[in-house]
Amino acid sequence: MNPIYKNTALFGLVALLLLGTGLVQGWNSALLILNMGLISAIMALGVNLQWGFAGLFNIGVMGFVALGGLATVLVSTPPVPEAWQAGGLRIFAGLALGAATVVAAVIAQKQLQGRVRTIATLVILIGGFFVFRAVFDPAKAAIEAINPASTGNLGGLNLPVLLSWPVGGLLAAGAAWIIGKTALGLRSDYLAIATLGIAEIIIAILKNEDWLARGVKNVIGLPRPVPYEIDLQNDPGFVERAASLGLDPVTASTLYTKMGYAILFTIVLLILLWLAQQALHSPWGRMMRAIRDNEVAAEAMGKDVTARHLQIFILGSAICGIAGAMMTTLDGQLTPGTYQPLRFTFLVWVMVIVGGSGNNFGAILGGMLIWFLWVQVEPLGLGLMNLLSSGLEDGSALKDRMIESAAHMRLLTMGLVLLSVLRFSPRGLIPER
Amino acid sequence: MDILNALVALANFVIVPGLAYGAQLAIGALGVTLIYGILRFSNFAHGDTMAFGTAMTIIGTNALLAIGITFGPLPTALLALPFGIAATIGLVLATDWLVYKFYRDQKAKPVILVIVSMGVMFVMNGIVRFIIGVDDIRFADGERFIITAREFRDMTGLSEGLAIRTTQVITVVVAIIAVALLFWFLNKTRTGKSMRAFSDNEDLALLSGINPDWVVKVTWMIVAALATTAGVLYGLDKSFKAFTYFQLLLPIFAAAIVGGLGNPIGAIAGGFVIAFSEVTITYAWKKVLTYLMPESLEPDGLVQLLSTDYKFAVSFAILIIVLLFKPTGLFKGQSV
Numbered sequence: 001m002n003p004i005y006k007n008t009a010l011f012g013l014v015a016l017l018l019l020g021t022g023l024v025q026g027w028n029s030a031l032l033i034l035n036m037g038l039i040s041a042i043m044a045l046g047v048n049l050q051w052g053f054a055g056l057f058n059i060g061v062m063g064f065v066a067l068g069g070l071a072t073v074l075v076s077t078p079p080v081p082e083a084w085q086a087g088g089l090r091i092f093a094g095l096a097l098g099a100a101t102v103v104a105a106v107i108a109q110k111q112l113q114g115r116v117r118t119i120a121t122l123v124i125l126i127g128g129f130f131v132f133r134a135v136f137d138p139a140k141a142a143i144e145a146i147n148p149a150s151t152g153n154l155g156g157l158n159l160p161v162l163l164s165w166p167v168g169g170l171l172a173a174g175a176a177w178i179i180g181k182t183a184l185g186l187r188s189d190y191l192a193i194a195t196l197g198i199a200e201i202i203i204a205i206l207k208n209e210d211w212l213a214r215g216v217k218n219v220i221g222l223p224r225p226v227p228y229e230i231d232l233q234n235d236p237g238f239v240e241r242a243a244s245l246g247l248d249p250v251t252a253s254t255l256y257t258k259m260g261y262a263i264l265f266t267i268v269l270l271i272l273l274w275l276a277q278q279a280l281h282s283p284w285g286r287m288m289r290a291i292r293d294n295e296v297a298a299e300a301m302g303k304d305v306t307a308r309h310l311q312i313f314i315l316g317s318a319i320c321g322i323a324g325a326m327m328t329t330l331d332g333q334l335t336p337g338t339y340q341p342l343r344f345t346f347l348v349w350v351m352v353i354v355g356g357s358g359n360n361f362g363a364i365l366g367g368m369l370i371w372f373l374w375v376q377v378e379p380l381g382l383g384l385m386n387l388l389s390s391g392l393e394d395g396s397a398l399k400d401r402m403i404e405s406a407a408h409m410r411l412l413t414m415g416l417v418l419l420s421v422l423r424f425s426p427r428g429l430i431p432e433r
Numbered sequence: 434m435d436i437l438n439a440l441v442a443l444a445n446f447v448i449v450p451g452l453a454y455g456a457q458l459a460i461g462a463l464g465v466t467l468i469y470g471i472l473r474f475s476n477f478a479h480g481d482t483m484a485f486g487t488a489m490t491i492i493g494t495n496a497l498l499a500i501g502i503t504f505g506p507l508p509t510a511l512l513a514l515p516f517g518i519a520a521t522i523g524l525v526l527a528t529d530w531l532v533y534k535f536y537r538d539q540k541a542k543p544v545i546l547v548i549v550s551m552g553v554m555f556v557m558n559g560i561v562r563f564i565i566g567v568d569d570i571r572f573a574d575g576e577r578f579i580i581t582a583r584e585f586r587d588m589t590g591l592s593e594g595l596a597i598r599t600t601q602v603i604t605v606v607v608a609i610i611a612v613a614l615l616f617w618f619l620n621k622t623r624t625g626k627s628m629r630a631f632s633d634n635e636d637l638a639l640l641s642g643i644n645p646d647w648v649v650k651v652t653w654m655i656v657a658a659l660a661t662t663a664g665v666l667y668g669l670d671k672s673f674k675a676f677t678y679f680q681l682l683l684p685i686f687a688a689a690i691v692g693g694l695g696n697p698i699g700a701i702a703g704g705f706v707i708a709f710s711e712v713t714i715t716y717a718w719k720k721v722l723t724y725l726m727p728e729s730l731e732p733d734g735l736v737q738l739l740s741t742d743y744k745f746a747v748s749f750a751i752l753i754i755v756l757l758f759k760p761t762g763l764f765k766g767q768s769v
Contacts (some may be wrong), residue, residue, distance in 0.1 A: 188543070411555045
């Protein structure tokens with residue numbers, strides 16, 4: 001079959017699945033799946049850039065997504081003036097000291113030789129750590145003491161929440177630069193595990209540094225780029241228009257806001273897709289694939305492999321950061337406890353592999369399709385189990401067990417999907433051309 | 434006296450828990466390292482293999498308890514351990530035959546096998562949840578303590594107590610037995626020697642007539658035994674929860690890499706390095722320092738370098754620092 005027809009059919013299938021959800025479970029559910037599917041597609045696009053284009057094995061996606069979420073809080077929430085007065089400057093002085101320590105240690109590593117180097121580095125790092133704590137800790141305690149039930153953090157810049165999307169990208173890019181500078185020299189397995197660890201470190205910081213974003217106390221009620229449902233319901237013009245479409249105002253308002261998000265997300269996805277397609281078909285994209293396929297040969301041709309790897313690592317991570325900021329905006333809250341590697345790293349990888357690594361359309365298809373499955377497997381599994389156990393007596397142990405276990409279908413199904421695709425169609429549903 | 438008190442406090446909160454945790458990590462890391470050395474990929478499903486083995490052991494324990502068999506003062510789970518190991522061997526051999534063999538025959542790149550192992554991780558995780566659910570399960574029975582803090586205080590007259598739990602001693606003893614058996618096997622038996630030869634130089638090993646299928650099978654069996662043992666020891670010491678075993682994968686990888694992937698001695702050393710750094714960096718040193726310092730210099734804070742929630746972060750920070758200075762780990766690991 002002509003690949004164009006096949007790909008259109010595959011995207012048509014996703015559309016049909018969403019339409020089916022809308023008809024069976026209601027349009028609110030369908031839009032909910034669509035919105036998270038669009039965000040997942042963007043994450044998959046970012047991972048595809050790193051893995052599909054350049055063969056970089058990054059399993060720290062979760063960390064960059066979380067940084068995007070952090071950006072939403074830092075950009076859009078109002079500042080807490082009392083907290084700034086209590087220790088705002090001091091906390092930044094502490095952070096600056098910490099950074100200076102690291103820089104000094106790196107310089108010592110580069111400039112000195114032999115045993116002096118080891119001793120100097122150790123002295124700088126250990127001494128720097130205690131100086132950093134001496135400045136930082138009192139400020140942290142002072143800030144976190146201010147009204148901890150509702151703030152306890154420095155707050156943000158009180159800017160429009162949409163601005164946090166690019167800022168999320170920048171924050172993730174900055175982190176990726178630091179990580180790439182240190183870890184990109186490692187071999188693929190080691191790089192993978194190092195990125196996995198760095199993601200865990202980022203989450204640990206988000207959970208514990210309450211002055212930054214309230215830690216596990218969560219930030220709720222983030223501003224939204226779309227109108228609130230309740231405002232729409234109180235708007236006579238909106239109610240009238242809803243009535244003319246035959247909808248009650250409550251349903252109409254929830255659909256309206258979700259549609260608003262869907263349109264915003266689609267715009268971002270299309271822009272990123274266009275950029276990624278341009279990159280793929282440019283000389284730069286060809287160079288990246290050449291490096292991926294044969295690093296030694298590319299190096300012999302005079303390509304700076306390390307620099308290119310760093311570049312694409314930053315770009316891919318930035319996309320994940322944007323997606324993270326969008327997700328937190330959609331949720332309206334930042335809950336660091338919910339960032340789990342199974343969901344935000346490994347599931348994104350399933351999306352990329354199933355969709356087709358090296359192909360941007362494949363990544364998007366994978367993102368939408370796998371997200372749909374992730375949400376729907378549980379109700380489908382429950383239905384299946386009800387059907388299978390319908391012959392059994394009510395209240396029998398086996399029946400209860402079967403119905404209860406439907407809740408665990410998700411991971412099993414995702415694993416089976418990943419394994420079958422890897423086995424029978426290793427290049428994914430939409431292979432690289 | 435103060436010095437003795439400080440030593441006891443240190444032993445109670447740092448040395449004993451560190452030894453037990455380090456032994457658990459070391460056995461876990463040995464499994465990861467063996468897979469890496471012989472099958473040449475980082476097995477992401479290892480944590481869930483551990484969870485499966487532990488779940489099977491718990492089922493065996495419950496069955497034994499149901500027919501009234503206990504292990505006296507020791508946990509019954511130790512009696513059920515062989516059953517758990519046998520079930521896990523069955524699972525990993527089936528997985529190898531169904532999944533990994535195909536890629537091995539194709540001579541797929543190691544990184545593809547890593548991604549395949551992610552799929553296996555999902556499936557195994559699902560299976561474990563199917564079998565045993567997601568609840569927190571405590572399955573340690575028998576005597577809880579070898580010596581309690583109060584007994585120790587009464588016995589020695591010190592003001593600090595030292596509590597040693599049965600599970601901690603069992604962990605260390607079982608770990609020593611397991612490691613001794615493994616090294617005896619690798620160094621003395623014919624199959625063990627061929628495994629080492631295979632790990633060092635695959636082509637040369639094949640040339641000298643080693644049967645690769647057999648080597649792979651034996652490796653999986655040993656890994657299943659190690660994974661189940663590590664999982665059961667960890668579960669006895671803390672508790673069993675399907676999800677914690679996935680999280681345990683992170684420090685286990687850190688231990689294997691810090692020691693040098695593919696190097697069994699490195700895995701053991703790495704386990705203890707990671708365990709002790711986690712414990713010492715997140716321990717509040719106030720108590721120990723209060724005993725040691727003159728009164729005027731006593732610390733007022735907790736003297737905790739990092740909060741306990743940074744436990745996993747510590748293992749990774751160490752991992753990254755080691756990788757930066759010694760890219761193949763402390764003991765020379767393999768680089769494919």
